[in-house]
Amino acid sequence: MAKFKPGYKKQSDGFMSSDNAPRRRYHDTVKSVSEAFLDDSDINARGRNGFTALQTIIWSNSVDSVGLAAELLRLGADPNIPCNEGWTPLHGAVKYGAVTLIQELLKHGAQINASQNEGRTPLLYAVEREQWDSVTILLQNGANANICSYSGRSPLSEVAGYTEKEYLLRQYGARR
Template sequence: MDTIVLLYSQEIQHKIIAALMFGLRTHDEEERNLEIFLLRQAVLQNNDTALDEMLCQEIYKKVINCRGGWGIAGTPLHAAVSTGHLSCLQVLLAHGALVDSVDVKAQTPLFAAVRGKYLDCVLALLGAGANPNGNPCNNCSPVLTAAREGDVEILKELLQHGAEVNSRSKVLVWTSSARVSSGPLYLAAVYGHMECFKLLLLYGADPDYNCTDAKLLRSIKQPKTVLEMCFRRGCGVEYIQLLIDFGANVYLPTLIIEKSTKQNEAVELLLRERANPKALTLHCRLAVRQHLKKIDKIHRIEELEMPTRLLNFLQHKPAPSTAL
């Protein structure tokens, strides 16, 4: 109990009262301001011992999932992951904290952990059953955030736990006269995160993003494929080659030829691809991968009972060299 008293002061009382101005909280959250604040303070100070002692008391158990704090009001679990305090996160989960609780912007603790790049917290939340897609009411998603930030390890964990690889932002991006729904693949390309870009394609990202969604096509008169956006953004040839290898429709983009050498190389690559049909083996690979994506098994290719050479081929890995 002494630990709890130390966390509280006269100055803090005024801050707690002022916090009521932020609204968007439930009646219980406003009634239990002090208890909520004390829980958050224990978390923010990374005092897992005090936090555990407090949550053994009924008065604090009642507010374990209540929101508080300055700015974007969130639960104690949000406070733990936003600061990377794994031990406090584990204590909260052990005492029954809701793993998919939301703050006032519909952001889940997992979303906050991804945004903060705390891999250990991401793993703990996913292990506790957190929804890898976050909350549908949030404008963004964990996958979109990881792709934009170039955090390939976190992105891989999300995808392995079933996150939607073609996650859509609710915010439309305006480019020239076109509206574009920015997805993970688009963001990875724009921000130059090659490893994330390739990982997304390996997990079934649509290389013709923006041009295969009927609902989006009804609202966008001239949709832009990822391939065309790569040309417009001056992405390297390696991005174009990957999209082609993963089945992008090379006849969809409107070519804009610029004086950049890199851009000209990319255009030449696309023109060669348009003039030469794919080999039958490549069509077979695309067909197998598309089927695995359809039955939600694309992330389990390595478990298929087939020779290693074929597994490598399906995963776009180079064939192992044979010793002479």
């Protein structure tokens, strides 16, 4: 079971918030993100680690991530640009079990079977992290349950012995 710092709690969308933390005004934040990209700035520019603004927002796991990511996607951010290690924004959303963000990325064309440098797809990553709501959303949206990592790990091999989880994957065609 995950432990959070005192005063923090996990929200239904997978993000953490603090009852004590001062909250930025959401609309002001979205407005400033929009204004930052109204000129000729490259919304898909990458930093040293290869992260774009979209990835930075998603991997930060902040309470504003869904709204900010949606605004960047609306402004044309590419949901398929991987960082230097091959992680995509969809991998980041899966890491935190952020179902709303996963759906937003898929709506904007995120490649559901993209694999990072070790061959791990968002589905395999969700299974490894036991993010079952994310697993279900990915499967319902066409994730291939048979893609293995480069080391041969598959979603099905990760749940061996867990009948309910195996059944879920087999419902969507997992065979190995």
